Amino acid sequence: MKEYKLVYLNKGFSASREKDLEKAENVINEYVQDGWTLQEVATPADGVGAMVGVFYKEIRM
Numbered sequence: 001m002k003e004y005k006l007v008y009l010n011k012g013f014s015a016s017r018e019k020d021l022e023k024a025e026n027v028i029n030e031y032v033q034d035g036w037t038l039q040e041v042a043t044p045a046d047g048v049g050a051m052v053g054v055f056y057k058e059i060r061m
Contacts, residue, residue, distance in 0.1 A: 002056045007031065009041065009051040024051050031055050 009024035028038055036055040043051050 001059045001061055003059050004039075005031075005036065005055045005057075007053045007055060009053045011050070020051070024053070028053060 009027045010020040014020050036057050039056055040054040041051055
């Protein structure tokens with residue numbers, strides 16, 4: 001069984017796309033270190049706004 005988690009990858013507003021990507025990388029790395037697996041990154045269609053990461057973790061029953 002899998003447990004899923006949706007996470008904002010770039011909370012807050014940044015004036016540069018590079019800063020947004022840096023924030024996203026840091027959040028992804030934190031969750032991966034905690035045992036989560038990144039499945040997908042969803043970005044807004046207009047290029048502005050929050051990126052959302054879809055993470056999952058295998059749960060043993």
